[in-house]
Amino acid sequence: MKIVCESYEYEKDMQDLVNLFYPEGAPFSIHHKDSTLGSTITSTIIINDGLNEKEYVKFFTLPNGLTPLREKSFKKGAFKNHLYQVLSAIAKKTLPWGSLTGIRPCKMMREMVERGEIKEHIVPEVLMKEFFVDEKKAKLVFEIMKNQKCIIKNDKLVDLFINIPICPTRCNYCSFISNELCSVADKVDLYLDCLLKELRAVKELIAEKSYIIRTIYIGGGTPTVLTVRQLEKLLAEINYPVSEFTVECGRADTITREKLEILKKYNVNRISINPQTFCESTLKRIGRKQTNKQIFDAYMLAMEYDFIVNMDMIAGLPGEKLGIFKRSINTLLELSPQNITVHTLSIKNGALLKEDTSQVFGRDVPKMVDYAEEILQENGYKPYYIYRQKHQIGGLENVGYFRDGHVCIFNIDSMEDVSSVIGVGAGAISKRVFNLENRLEREPNCKFINDYIARIDEMVAKKIKFFS
Numbered sequence: 193m194k195i196v197c198e199s200y201e202y203e204k205d206m207q208d209l210v211n212l213f214y215p216e217g218a219p220f221s222i223h224h225k226d227s228t229l230g231s232t233i234t235s236t237i238i239i240n241d242g243l244n245e246k247e248y249v250k251f252f253t254l255p256n257g258l259t260p261l262r263e264k265s266f267k268k269g270a271f272k273n274h275l276y277q278v279l280s281a282i283a284k285k286t287l288p289w290g291s292l293t294g295i296r297p298c299k300m301m302r303e304m305v306e307r308g309e310i311k312e313h314i315v316p317e318v319l320m321k322e323f324f325v326d327e328k329k330a331k332l333v334f335e336i337m338k339n340q341k342c343i344i345k346n347d348k349l350v351d352l353f354i355n356i357p358i359c360p361t362r363c364n365y366c367s368f369i370s371n372e373l374c375s376v377a378d379k380v381d382l383y384l385d386c387l388l389k390e391l392r393a394v395k396e397l398i399a400e401k402s403y404i405i406r407t408i409y410i411g412g413g414t415p416t417v418l419t420v421r422q423l424e425k426l427l428a429e430i431n432y433p434v435s436e437f438t439v440e441c442g443r444a445d446t447i448t449r450e451k452l453e454i455l456k457k458y459n460v461n462r463i464s465i466n467p468q469t470f471c472e473s474t475l476k477r478i479g480r481k482q483t484n485k486q487i488f489d490a491y492m493l494a495m496e497y498d499f500i501v502n503m504d505m506i507a508g509l510p511g512e513k514l515g516i517f518k519r520s521i522n523t524l525l526e527l528s529p530q531n532i533t534v535h536t537l538s539i540k541n542g543a544l545l546k547e548d549t550s551q552v553f554g555r556d557v558p559k560m561v562d563y564a565e566e567i568l569q570e571n572g573y574k575p576y577y578i579y580r581q582k583h584q585i586g587g588l589e590n591v592g593y594f595r596d597g598h599v600c601i602f603n604i605d606s607m608e609d610v611s612s613v614i615g616v617g618a619g620a621i622s623k624r625v626f627n628l629e630n631r632l633e634r635e636p637n638c639k640f641i642n643d644y645i646a647r648i649d650e651m652v653a654k655k656i657k658f659f660s
């Protein structure tokens with residue numbers, strides 16, 4: 193059942209919290225009421241299971257001098273804390289992230305430190321005491337904040353993101369908007385022409401507004417699904433002097449020597465080769481058409497060309513228990529890429545897997561995530577960025593790790609919302625950060641390739657207006 197909040201503006205966040213306790217829906221109705229008298233806020237939660245109704249009341253004191261926006265945010269936090277305590281007692285369980293439902297826990301704490309509300313060294317304590325976050329996660333946030341010291345807040349520094357929402361085939365857990373190559377093969381060249389049009393307009397914009405590109409990220413989808421000729425056509429258009437240029441190759445079955453040579457020629461210095469798992473029967477089960485041999489071969493090639501490599505893994509893939517996951521992480525450690533990102537499976541609408549989750553062993557997933565964190569840290573990796581998604585098993589998170597100083601600045605910038613992003617291509621979202629005003633605006637391009645191609649002139653005009 194859904195929660196009903198009399199102050200409707202809090203309903204979505206309150207519902208997110210209910211979903212974390214009851215992913216299949218709460219077995220009772222929940223009604224939330226609130227009132228404010230002077231500085232006293234009253235929060236009332238009414239739980240009705242069809243037979244009995246119970247009321248839980250809690251009072252909060254509103255701090256002095258808050259702006260209307262901060263007041264709303266204070267109330268939202270207070271009501272979520274109240275709901276967390278009520279549901280935790282009823283369900284007899286705690287959540288790893290306590291009452292936090294947002295996708296960026298580090299950003300939230302960094303902003304509290306920047307506003308002078310707390311000192312950085314008490315971040316773990318605040319997370320545990322005020323938001324009921326468990327100790328491990330609270331310490332993880334603190335550790336990540338320490339590893340994000342490369343953040344630069346400067347409105348002239350921007351990141352460039354280019355999206356290639358095309359994949360060789362579709363993996364059944366994936367909820368990203370991406371097209372199988374066979375369904376768009378006849379449009380890829382046209383799509384590239386549109387990308388080039390947008391990129392040329394962006395180049396003029398950058399010159400005119402004196403922006404400085406700090407990092408470039410070509411993501412997807414699977415950018416290396418493009419042919420050598422197509423990749424070269426795209427890369428030849430992108431010639432900014434950056435120290436971080438990433439291409440998300442992702443699927444090992446799309447990586448060839450010729451493609452890596454082209455990436456190298458155009459100064460790409462980071463790529464990702466994503467196993468997700470080293471269990472081949474899981475790979476078949478999730479419809480990910482790549483083999484371990486392809487991953488190892490692609491990795492060896494990447495080493496030859498001196499790329500910094502990231503590898504993505506997913507905890508909670510169907511059919512995988514703790515032992516299989518541990519073996520995959522151990523194999524990864526033998527390869528020793530500079531970056532490792534450990535995701536927790538999120539079962540979202542839009543994924544083929546959504547229909548059948550009978551093989552997902554949810555109970556093992558927190559242990560998988562803990563194992564990865566412990567063994568990676570033991571082996572010299574440090575966590576440097578984090579984000580949470582809706583519908584992640586156990587309300588867990590995704591964490592990026594690095595070794596030997598190789599953080600990916602683009603990942604930090606985009607997850608922490610600290611830098612503007614010029615997003616190019618179908619499904620790309622541009623972000624404009626106004627540091628002085630602590631404000632952020634977003635401007636999405638059309639999600640689908642066909643619409644993007646049909647409306648390219650509009651996309652270009654919108655982008656120029658957005659950054660002007």
Ligand SMILES: C[S@@+](CC[C@H](N)C(=O)[O-])C[C@H]1O[C@@H](n2cnc3c(N)ncnc32)[C@H](O)[C@@H]1O
Nearest residue numbers: 365366412413414442443466504535536537538
């Ligand atoms: C945008 S995807 C693209 C990467 C590339 N196409 C690939 O598959 O290797 C980035 C990462 O998100 C993760 N991911 C995708 N779907 C997910 C899901 N449903 N739950 C958790 N992680 C997911 C995977 O680890 C994937 O590598």
Ligand code: SF4
Nearest residue numbers: 359362363366370413
């Ligand atoms: S996980 Fe990667 S390769 Fe698989 S469908 Fe999603 S974006 Fe494409």
